[in-house]
Amino acid sequence: MTGTPSASSAPLPRIRLLATGGTIAGAQTDAVARGYHAAAFSIDALVAAVPQLATLARLDVEQVAAIGSQDMDEGVWLQLAARTEAALAQPDIAGIVVTHGTDTMEETAFFLNLVVRSAKPVVLVGAMRPATAISADGPMNLYNAVAVAAHPDTHGRGVLVVANDEIHFAREVAKTNTTQLGTFRATHRGLAGVVNAGRLHLYAPPVRRHTCTSEFSVAGRSELPRVDIVYAYAGMGRELIDAAVAAGARGIVIAGVGDGNLNARALRAAADAAQRGVVIVRSSRTGGGVVERNIEIDDDRHGFVAADELNPQKARVLLMLALTKTPDPRAVQEIFFTY
Numbered sequence: 373m374t375g376t377p378s379a380s381s382a383p384l385p386r387i388r389l390l391a392t393g394g395t396i397a398g399a400q401t402d403a404v405a406r407g408y409h410a411a412a413f414s415i416d417a418l419v420a421a422v423p424q425l426a427t428l429a430r431l432d433v434e435q436v437a438a439i440g441s442q443d444m445d446e447g448v449w450l451q452l453a454a455r456t457e458a459a460l461a462q463p464d465i466a467g468i469v470v471t472h473g474t475d476t477m478e479e480t481a482f483f484l485n486l487v488v489r490s491a492k493p494v495v496l497v498g499a500m501r502p503a504t505a506i507s508a509d510g511p512m513n514l515y516n517a518v519a520v521a522a523h524p525d526t527h528g529r530g531v532l533v534v535a536n537d538e539i540h541f542a543r544e545v546a547k548t549n550t551t552q553l554g555t556f557r558a559t560h561r562g563l564a565g566v567v568n569a570g571r572l573h574l575y576a577p578p579v580r581r582h583t584c585t586s587e588f589s590v591a592g593r594s595e596l597p598r599v600d601i602v603y604a605y606a607g608m609g610r611e612l613i614d615a616a617v618a619a620g621a622r623g624i625v626i627a628g629v630g631d632g633n634l635n636a637r638a639l640r641a642a643a644d645a646a647q648r649g650v651v652i653v654r655s656s657r658t659g660g661g662v663v664e665r666n667i668e669i670d671d672d673r674h675g676f677v678a679a680d681e682l683n684p685q686k687a688r689v690l691l692m693l694a695l696t697k698t699p700d701p702r703a704v705q706e707i708f709f710t711y
C-alpha cells in the first residue's frame with residue numbers, strides 16, 4: 373500500500389515529538405567542519421526548520437533529554453518508555469516520534485519495541501549529518517518520520533526507525549557504518565518499508581512479538597538487571613568474563629567469534645559464570661547470521677542461551693528484560709526464540 377493519508381476535512385493527526393538529542397540536533401562550527409556537538413539545538417528549533425511538517429500533523433513537543441546517544445542509558449530508557457506510554461494513552465495522540473542520536477538508536481528502538489504497550493506508531497529518527505551541515509539529512513528524515521507516525525497503516529508494526537528514506541523494524545535495524553547516510557541496514561528479515569518525501573510504501577508486518585503482545589513492562593521500575601557484553605577475539609583469556617561476574621552482572625552477552633564461539637579458556641569462564649547463576653547468551657561479532665544452539669558449543673551441558681538473530685547490543689536489551697522475569701536459562705532461551 374502506498375501514499376499519504378487521503379485528503380479530507382478531518383483534523384490532522386496529533387503527533388508527540390519526544391526529543392533526546394543526537395546529531396539531528398547537532399551543530400558544527402562551519403558547514404564542512406568534521407567536529408561537532410550533538411544535541412546543540414532544541415526540538416523547537418528542529419521543527420521550525422521544517423515548516424512542511426505542519427501539512428502532516430499537529431505536533432506537540434517534549435524535550436526528554438539532550439545528549440549524544442553514546443550517553444544513552446537505562447535511566448533515560450525508562451523515562452522515555454514512561455513518557456511514550458503516557459502520551460499514547462491520550463486518545464487524541466495518534467503516534468510518537470523520538471529524535472535520537474544514531475549510535476545507540478537500535479538499542480533504544482528495540483527496548484521500546486519490547487516494553488511499550490500500544491499499537492500506535494512509535495518512530496525513532498536521527499541523522500548522520502549535523503543540522504548545520506551541507507545537505508543535512510535530518511530535516512527530510514524528520515519529515516518522513518512524522519509522515520510514518522501519522523499514517524494509520526503503520527499501527528501494529530512495532531517500533532520503527534526512519535532514516536535515508538527507509539523504514540526499519542526495531543528488531544532488525546543495525547548501524548553498520550560510521551559516517552555514511554545509508555548506515556542503517558536491515559539485518560535479517562528485511563525492511564518495514566520505504567518512504568519517499570512523506571509517501572509510504574509498507575512491506576510485510578513483523579513476525580516476532582512486540583509492543584501490545586510483549587510480556588515485558590518496566591512501569592514503576594527505577595533500574596534494570598545488570599548485563600555486560602564481552603567481545604571475543606583470538607587468544608582471549610577468561611579475565612573479562614570473570615570481571616563482569618565480579619562487578620555484579622546477572623547476565624553476560626558474549627559477542628562471540630563466528631557462530632557465537634569462544635576459545636577454551638573463555639568457555640571455561642563462561643561455564644563457571646553459568647554455574648553461579650549468571651545467564652550467558654552467545655551472540656556473534658560478525659554482524660549477520662543466526663547463532664543456533666549446540667552447534668560447536670554444548671549449550672545444553674553448560675546451560676547457555678543462543679542469541680538466535682540478535683546482535684550483541686540487542687541481545688543485551690532482551691536479556692535485561694528477560695531477567696526481570698526469570699533467571700532460568702531455559703526460559704530465557706524461549707524468550708530469545710519469541711522476540
Ligand SMILES: NC(=O)CC[C@H](N)C(=O)O
Nearest residue numbers: 394395440441473474475
Ligand atoms: N550521527 C549520529 O547521530 C552520531 C552522533 C552521536 N554520537 C549520537 O549518537 O548521538
